[in-house]
Amino acid sequence: QVQLQQWGAGLLKPSETLSLTCAVYGGSFSGYYWSWIRQPPGKGLEWIGEINHSGSTNYNPSLKSRVTISVDTSKNQFSLKLSSVTAADTAVYYCASFPGYCSGGSCYGGYWGQGTLVTVSS
Amino acid sequence: DIVMTQTPLSLSVTPGQPASISCKSSQSLLHSDGKTYLYWYLQKPGQSPQLLIYEVSSRFSGVPDRFSGSGSGTDFTLKISRVEAEDVGVYYCMQGIHLRTFGQGTKLEIK
Numbered sequence: 001q002v003q004l005q006q007w008g009a010g011l012l013k014p015s016e017t018l019s020l021t022c023a024v025y026g027g028s029f030s031g032y033y034w035s036w037i038r039q040p041p042g043k044g045l046e047w048i049g050e051i052n053h054s055g056s057t058n059y060n061p062s063l064k065s066r067v068t069i070s071v072d073t074s075k076n077q078f079s080l081k082l083s084s085v086t087a088a089d090t091a092v093y094y095c096a097s098f099p100g101y102c103s104g105g106s107c108y109g110g111y112w113g114q115g116t117l118v119t120v121s122s
Numbered sequence: 123d124i125v126m127t128q129t130p131l132s133l134s135v136t137p138g139q140p141a142s143i144s145c146k147s148s149q150s151l152l153h154s155d156g157k158t159y160l161y162w163y164l165q166k167p168g169q170s171p172q173l174l175i176y177e178v179s180s181r182f183s184g185v186p187d188r189f190s191g192s193g194s195g196t197d198f199t200l201k202i203s204r205v206e207a208e209d210v211g212v213y214y215c216m217q218g219i220h221l222r223t224f225g226q227g228t229k230l231e232i233k
Contacts (some may be wrong), residue, residue, distance in 0.1 A: 036220070045171065045214055047164075047222040058221055061123060099218060100161070100173040100182055107183035110173035 002027035004113035006095045008080075012120045018082040022095030022113055023075065027120050032109050033098045034078045036069065038091040039115075046091075050098065051078055085120045092117050124149050124217050128225035136233045141202040143228045145215035150195045152219075159218035162191055164229075166211040168222045174213075175200065207232055 008020035023036070035050035049059035051069045059067050068081040082089060092115040096100025125148040132152055135141045145160070152158045162175035173182045175191035178198060188203040202209060215225040 008141075044212075044227040045165075045216075045224040047224060050222070060221065094170055097158075098172075098222065100176050102125075102176075102180065102183065110176075110182055112172070114168040115170055 002111050003098075004095050004111050006093075006113040006116050008116055008118070010094075010116065010118055011021065012085050014086050014120060014122055015084055016074065016080070016120075017118075018085050018089065018093075018118055020093055020095070020118075021077055021079045021114055024097075025076070027111075029076045031073060033058070034071070035096045035098055036080045037094045037096055038089075039094070040088075040091045048080065048082075048093075063089075072084045087120050090118065090120050124151075124223050126215055126217055126223050126225035128215060128228050130228060131226060132229040132231070133200075134231050135202075135205040137207060139202050141205050141209075141230060143200045143213055143215075144171050145193075145198045145200070145225050147196045147217055149220070150161075152175045152195060158194060160191075160193065160198050161216045161218060162189075163216060163224075164209075164211050165214065166208075168200050169211075171214065175192055176178075205230070205232070 005026045022072040030053040033050040036048040036092040049069050051057045053072050064084045072079045094115045097109045097111045127146045129144045151160050159177045160178045163171040165171040179191040192200050212227040212229050214227050
């Protein structure tokens with residue numbers, strides 16, 4: 001059973017850099033895109049970006065200038081950095097794997113972390 | 123950027139009755155590999171989202187067969203044949219053909 005465990009600072013001041021890490025336990029690290037998604041309080045899901053095991057990244061154009069996603073395959077971990085945060089970046093941040101699919105009677109991917117609330121306030 | 127538009131944004135359903143959610147994309151989600159990269163997620167209250175349907179109509183692990191997905195190109199539908207109390211939450215469609223974009227979400231509640 002694959003589990004994603006995420007951690008990072010939950011309270012930031014404006015202009016600081018958000019930093020979160022997600023560890024993947026119990027399964028293969030290759031074959032997926034490892035993503036970050038956020039959800040402002042009471043609102044919907046926003047995809048931030050993703051990385052694969054070889055380090056290839058894709059970013060949401062609206063956040064690209066402030067986002068860096070990196071991977072440490074030796075630890076089966078990937079990380080998010082979001083610079084120059086403001087109150088608008090206050091959200092629950094999730095790590096997740098894409099895609100999810102089933103083949104040969106087994107299903108793969110579709111994993112999500114537990115979410116981390118990050119609050120930006122002076 | 124691909125925009126995903128869901129309707130309705132909320133619905134209230136009596137247990138045992140059907141429910142349907144529409145999702146429209148601003149561009150075709152049909153890839154040259156023949157697959158259509160449209161997914162459906164359910165976020166139950168206080169939980170992380172969970173995958174229900176992948177590639178338009180394939181149910182993911184453990185998803186009851188009362189859930190079904192259909193559609194093609196730019197128009198997609200999630201149907202619940204008989205709503206149960208455990209189905210409450212917010213349903214999101216997501217495209218995966220060009221980066222990823224979620225719809226606004228549809229909140230399902232029980233009457």
